[in-house]
Amino acid sequence: MKENAAAEHKEKLILQIVDSLRLTLLHYGLWFKEVEYQLGLHTAMELDEATWQTLFPIAMKRMGRVLGFEADARGIPKQLFEKSDDELLEILSALSINWLAADGVWFQSVEKSFDLDTAKRSNDICWSRFSPLEAFHIKTLIGLPERGGLEALEAALKHRLYANINEHSFEWPDERTLIYRMIRCRVQDIRNRKGMEDYPCKSGGIIEYSTFARTIDPAIVTQCVACPPDPHPADWFCSWKFTLP
Secondary structure: HHHHHHHHHHHHHHHHHHHHHHHHHHHHHHHHHHHHHHHHHHHHHHHHHHEEEEHHHHHHHHHHHOOOOEEOOOOEEEHHOOOHHHHHHHHHHHHHHHHHHHHHHHHHHHHHHHHHHHHHHHHHHHHHHHHHHHHHHHHHHHHOOOOOHHHHHHHHHHOOHHHHOEEEEEEEOOOOEEEEEEEEOHHHHHHHHHOOOOOOOOOHHHHHHHHHHHOOOOOOOOEEOOOOOOOOOOOOOEEEEOOOO
């Protein structure tokens, strides 16, 4: 009996540890959302950057002491620097797939509890926040200039989470026009393998790509060439045209 009680107590502690990580992420997100509401999205993104640069080294140093790993001054575990490029790309791919899985499971949860329209509406609104946030992070991470034009946009698109799990291509019809195509899409590929029709992602895509592009350079104009439910050729799923007037 004592052994069973001890095992149950240990399992509860482990579950509490896991849930504490979840609550931390949720609380951080609630802070971001409230600051956005009070001060605007751009200010929230700037304050998120400052907050994260302060918080992450403190948190990782503390967890390193507890879990037995060493972190550098930025809070990055030193073991990561011992990994090969291929191993790091594998980690990045796994994290990107987890991000996409979280997006998909949220969609399914809302759809099952309510309906498809409610899930699509929630999805589109979510992208209106996440897409500029991702663009801001990439812009900061790789040091893109303000109003960097289409060259900066191409560089940013290559660093998206999508870029780690999907296949895309770029075409330059002229110096003021960039065509982006999603050649292979993990979501649509899975649906097609199951015999399902393409997911109609055009409404979310218009929000996603236009807000992403404007965050990189407000002058960029985004146009959908084709995106499900639009018909498209077999060699790509969606295509977007970016221009500088």
